[in-house]
Amino acid sequence: MYIEDKSEGLNGPARIGRVTFSKSGRSVHYGGRTFSKVGSGYKFNHVADDNGDHFWISGPRKDGQDRLYPQSSMPIEIDAEVAEEYWREIRGRKD
Numbered sequence: 001m002y003i004e005d006k007s008e009g010l011n012g013p014a015r016i017g018r019v020t021f022s023k024s025g026r027s028v029h030y031g032g033r034t035f036s037k038v039g040s041g042y043k044f045n046h047v048a049d050d051n052g053d054h055f056w057i058s059g060p061r062k063d064g065q066d067r068l069y070p071q072s073s074m075p076i077e078i079d080a081e082v083a084e085e086y087w088r089e090i091r092g093r094k095d
Contacts, residue, residue, distance in 0.1 A: 002066040002076075003030060006044045007053035011072035016060050016086055017079040028057055043068060060090050 001019045005012035019030040028035045028046060035046035035055055044054035056068050066076060078086055087093045 001028070001030070002056075002058050002060045004056040004066075004068065005053065006056055007048075010043055011067070011069055011074055013074065013077075014067065015077040015079060016066070016082060018082050019057070060086065062090060062092065064091060 002014065002016055003019070004014035017030055019028045021028055022034075026037050027049070028037075034049040035057060036049055038045060038047055044056055046055045046057045047053070048055060058066070060066055067074075
């Protein structure tokens with residue numbers, strides 16, 4: 001999944017990583033944290049249960065344009081354990 005921290009502004013740190021979902025699908029677990037889906041939010045769709053920080057969490061895009069605001073020049077980190085799968089399955093690289 002694509003996970004972008006919106007707690008400090010519209011263009012925050014972002015990463016691609018493997019998440020797990022709750023049975024109901026209303027929360028996401030990643031990096032030892034739980035993020036609950038919100039019905040409506042200004043440029044965020046999840047809230048961290050531990051401190052209330054805002055996050056945008058979505059499936060990674062095939063074209064790599066994952067950021068909500070594509071003009072951001074901040075890099076998107078990719079977790080090492082999903083990097084090969086991401087480039088092969090999501091982005092379609094054949095190497």
